[in-house]
Amino acid sequence: MRRIITATVQNSSGVLNRVTGLLSRRGFNIESITVGETEIEGISKITFVVDVEEAQKVEQLTKQLHKQIDVLKVNDITDTNKVARELCLIKVVATPQSRSEINGIVEPFRARILDISKDSLIVEVTGKPDKIEAIIDLLTPYGIKELSRTGITAFTRGKQQKQVSDYQTLIV
Amino acid sequence: MKTELAIKEAQLNSRIEDDFITGADVLIEALVNQDVDTVFGYPGGAVLPIYDALHKSDASFNHILCRHEQGLIHAAEGYARTTGKAGVVIATSGPGATNLITGITDAMMDSLPVVCFTGQVSSAVIGTDAFQEADVIGLTTPITKYNYQVSDIKDLPRIVREAFHIATTGRPGPVVVDIPKNIAQEVVTETFDTDFHLPGYQPTVNPNPLQIKRVMNALKTAKKPVILAGAGVQFAQGSEELKEFAEKHKVPVTTTLLGLGTFPGTHEQSLGMAGMHGSYAANMAIYESDFLINIGARFDDRLTGAIKHFAPEAKVAHIDIDPAEIGKNIETHIPVVGDAKEALKRMLNSPVECDDHSEWYQAVMENKADSSFWYERSDDLISPQWLIEQIYEETNGEAIVTTDVGQHQMWTAQFYKLDQPNRFVTSGGLGTMGFGLPAALGAQLGDRDATVVAIVGDGGFQMTMQEMQTLKHYNLSVKVVIVNNEALGMVRQWQEEFYEERYSESLLDQNPDFVKLAEAFGAEAFQVKSENKVRETLKSAFEHDGPALIDARIVKLDLVFPMVAPGKGNHEMIGVKPCGE
Numbered sequence: 001m002r003r004i005i006t007a008t009v010q011n012s013s014g015v016l017n018r019v020t021g022l023l024s025r026r027g028f029n030i031e032s033i034t035v036g037e038t039e040i041e042g043i044s045k046i047t048f049v050v051d052v053e054e055a056q057k058v059e060q061l062t063k064q065l066h067k068q069i070d071v072l073k074v075n076d077i078t079d080t081n082k083v084a085r086e087l088c089l090i091k092v093v094a095t096p097q098s099r100s101e102i103n104g105i106v107e108p109f110r111a112r113i114l115d116i117s118k119d120s121l122i123v124e125v126t127g128k129p130d131k132i133e134a135i136i137d138l139l140t141p142y143g144i145k146e147l148s149r150t151g152i153t154a155f156t157r158g159k160q161q162k163q164v165s166d167y168q169t170l171i172v
Numbered sequence: 173m174k175t176e177l178a179i180k181e182a183q184l185n186s187r188i189e190d191d192f193i194t195g196a197d198v199l200i201e202a203l204v205n206q207d208v209d210t211v212f213g214y215p216g217g218a219v220l221p222i223y224d225a226l227h228k229s230d231a232s233f234n235h236i237l238c239r240h241e242q243g244l245i246h247a248a249e250g251y252a253r254t255t256g257k258a259g260v261v262i263a264t265s266g267p268g269a270t271n272l273i274t275g276i277t278d279a280m281m282d283s284l285p286v287v288c289f290t291g292q293v294s295s296a297v298i299g300t301d302a303f304q305e306a307d308v309i310g311l312t313t314p315i316t317k318y319n320y321q322v323s324d325i326k327d328l329p330r331i332v333r334e335a336f337h338i339a340t341t342g343r344p345g346p347v348v349v350d351i352p353k354n355i356a357q358e359v360v361t362e363t364f365d366t367d368f369h370l371p372g373y374q375p376t377v378n379p380n381p382l383q384i385k386r387v388m389n390a391l392k393t394a395k396k397p398v399i400l401a402g403a404g405v406q407f408a409q410g411s412e413e414l415k416e417f418a419e420k421h422k423v424p425v426t427t428t429l430l431g432l433g434t435f436p437g438t439h440e441q442s443l444g445m446a447g448m449h450g451s452y453a454a455n456m457a458i459y460e461s462d463f464l465i466n467i468g469a470r471f472d473d474r475l476t477g478a479i480k481h482f483a484p485e486a487k488v489a490h491i492d493i494d495p496a497e498i499g500k501n502i503e504t505h506i507p508v509v510g511d512a513k514e515a516l517k518r519m520l521n522s523p524v525e526c527d528d529h530s531e532w533y534q535a536v537m538e539n540k541a542d543s544s545f546w547y548e549r550s551d552d553l554i555s556p557q558w559l560i561e562q563i564y565e566e567t568n569g570e571a572i573v574t575t576d577v578g579q580h581q582m583w584t585a586q587f588y589k590l591d592q593p594n595r596f597v598t599s600g601g602l603g604t605m606g607f608g609l610p611a612a613l614g615a616q617l618g619d620r621d622a623t624v625v626a627i628v629g630d631g632g633f634q635m636t637m638q639e640m641q642t643l644k645h646y647n648l649s650v651k652v653v654i655v656n657n658e659a660l661g662m663v664r665q666w667q668e669e670f671y672e673e674r675y676s677e678s679l680l681d682q683n684p685d686f687v688k689l690a691e692a693f694g695a696e697a698f699q700v701k702s703e704n705k706v707r708e709t710l711k712s713a714f715e716h717d718g719p720a721l722i723d724a725r726i727v728k729l730d731l732v733f734p735m736v737a738p739g740k741g742n743h744e745m746i747g748v749k750p751c752g753e
Contacts, residue, residue: 010372014313018313059499060499060500066495066496067495069372071372072371
């Protein structure tokens, strides 16, 4: 079971090391991890994806994370209403003949071509992980020279659904 | 004239020294502010400025020079375990720091408040593999509650305050503060604000009243309740409340190894220690119970045995200040996060009266009477269990007892029935050989008037025996009893039981002459080989003002029973009664 966990941390030196070290010594395998600053100075947010079998293990993971002195907040947002995005750069083999074909794939994915050279081009795509998987699948036949994914970063949504229904009652 | 000049110069120098203080002075002042009375330390290159400041200062604490850094940290653990205060350690960079690693891990496993100050090479050369450089932060991150490397002298007073706060509150644990040499040397002209703010560290002390209510409601209807008490009760100083609560509701009480003494060992409701070498009555009470209240224990595997057979019928309530322990090993039905004492107070105030469970209580107590710890006397050498009983009687059961790890540790746990908390100092979670002697040293420094006995094995003693010299140096009256079976007894026992008696490297028939050795360290020393000499030898040792050692030759092939074999459930104990009964 793939879980998306977010941790708000104090941006002290070595905090990433503390968190990843904790996960590895407690036997959790990190599939992806992203870290970045937040709107508050000195506070960072770590989003990571782990593959955990049992619910008890997930609970143990969040508790152990929360026990860290530098960790302010931990959320397992897997089952919440959320926005999760990942960015991926793909360098794909492209001859002048295949360029337009590739363009035909890139457009519906709302991906962008960042760089074109004689025999390759670089595609930037952002979205949910399954969308990224899909474009990688479609580009593979052309020959992928290099690929780099950032891993997921995620937010829970605001109370949008409720707000929408509020608007509707207003309109009616 | 010359002398006058010299005096003038000296006055000038001291004026300069008065005006300028260094990072090392700031550290010592911060330790004084924490009411530290004892520091266990060992000098070295990177801590030279700290030792120089120590030499010049009139600091109110004692500095104890152990003979190895492992001695420092175990002594600090012994001090912390018996006093409840943080044990303080100073060691130098590189090997000084790495020699602390075993003890820091030990303190982490057994939740002991220890604050270690390690020297570090100067900031400018960190990361260059400088002389005596080791990545102390990297090494100690997994084995500390928290660690710091000081990068700015202004942070030092705050870090010291935070370190003591983190080490001693919530679930206690070790904290390391790594101080680069240039920080200790840096001259400062002002003092700094020492307020601290740890928004990510807010231990829950007061338990949720609703959860307490759930515990009490479950207790009300329980037909077969039992209490399991761990070290958490001692850290919270909740032994009185535990006793009152257990007596009020007439619930049998068992403890973990580290919980020995939290509930009086001679109390009629006490079942003694549970687990691998615990009492049969305790293990069966847990096995058959329908409501298990765990207060401040962490369901260690040596306690639970095979998890599927652990308290299979029981609803489990778990009171712990560390939420991560709840549900970690054993499925918990009623989690209570909070301080053990605070939880017990609230449970005592609950108006709930228990339904009658006297039938269960009777059955458990009959089982207790029927399955007490047993041993066979030898005609020839000393029976180890009998030896522990003699130490118990000689000290009126009131000594602070420390142990190493292995057979003698289990015999001590079984036969030295402690009635007081914070008197049993043993390495539980990590199982560190060589722990007993330095831990006794620390315990004695924590309470100079206490009788302190280090009950150690002949193997473990040889791992840290250099600390005999520290005992002599400070004339500490620790009594060391080597339970000598010329073997790594527990290893040998497992080889006998599970490896068809192939005693691979576990027989120590090449031991030193412990008496001569102890005498070389300046201690009184005795060897005792027969039971009829044991009491007088113990008396002589205890009467001696200063360190004394007894080399007690015990039955070599004796085994610790009863036992839960690895992988078995606690109800499948072997050796509950002597063969043929």
